[in-house]
């Protein structure tokens with residue numbers, strides 16, 4: 001399990017990065033509070049195409065830099081290793097924040113009692129329904 005701590009971004013902004021991680025390595029990535037959690041070493045026997053071996057940290061760091069570049073986050077953030085499988089994405093230049101990230105921040109937030117899928121934005125009435133739905137993103 002790899003965690004990337006990001007204090008400067010909201011959950012919906014983090015979800016975009018998590019989705020990019022997920023697409024790159026075919027591993028589930030969640031947003032939990034101010035962290036992106038990458039489940040690279042889980043037993044995912046029900047989704048055979050996913051990697052069940054831990055990613056090596058060099059590969060991860062290199063790939064993550066490419067993700068940052070693709071998302072235009074290279075100039076605003078720097079990635080620092082904070083432990084064996086722990087990283088911290090530090091905001092070094094707030095003026096380098098790309099426009100699309102700013103737009104996400106002003107997006108209307110989810111109403112009270114509604115559970116929103118961090119990947120596609122669909123709404124659910126309970127966490128249980130949302131969890132059932134989110135699994136789909138990992139299987140596809």
Ligand SMILES: [Zn+2]
Nearest residue numbers: 117119120121
């Ligand atoms: Zn979804």
